[in-house]
Amino acid sequence: MSTTTIQGATARTGLSGPTLRYYEEVGLVGPIDRDPDSGHRRYGEQDLDALQALACLRAMGVGIEDMRTYQANRRRGNVAAAEQRDLLLRHAERVTQEIATLRVHLDYLQAKAALWDARDAGDPVAEAEAHLRVDAMLPALEAATR
Incomplete structure (x- = not known):
């Protein structure tokens, strides 16, 4: 051995x-x-x-x-x-929830980056659109961080 x-x-x-x-x-x-x-x-x-x-x-x-x-x-x-299957599926569900939370975080970060990109470019129309996207996702972000 x-x-x-x-x-x-x-x-x-x-x-x-x-x-x-x-x-x-x-x-x-x-x-x-x-x-x-x-x-x-x-x-x-x-x-x-x-x-x-x-x-x-x-x-x-x-x-x-x-x-x-x-x-x-x-x-x-x-x-x-x-029992083994149920244990693994319970953790798979937890990971699925974590992925959904991370997706919300990623979307928020990308939207905020687009907002700052528009500001950097001096594009008030793109900035206003990005601001609306950020504002629209705030409820999902708040829910994801609870």
Whole structure:
């Protein structure tokens, strides 16, 4: 069985050494085998696969408790498929909402940039049009920031 050091695990997963140790401490992975001579952690392929899944979940804003549930469901296999699907779809809905909020923010920034572009160009007609666009999106912006 091939194993790697904590440095190899960080390179492969993108997770920091402290994060790897924390994930082991809270039971998301492991226990991680230790080198009998040095006592250093040695990560196997199964450990690395689990850590890669956790790195993806972390990047998507999934919290520790849902990561714990995800890992438990992975171990349970097909009998946990519906629960795993529901967990992932719940986070997909959250990400969808975040994307909608970011879209409103992007639209606002572009409209404000157009307003300042019109001012820079000395074009009062374009400035007035841009101002109307900005004003029209203020309710959506306020709703998105709540």
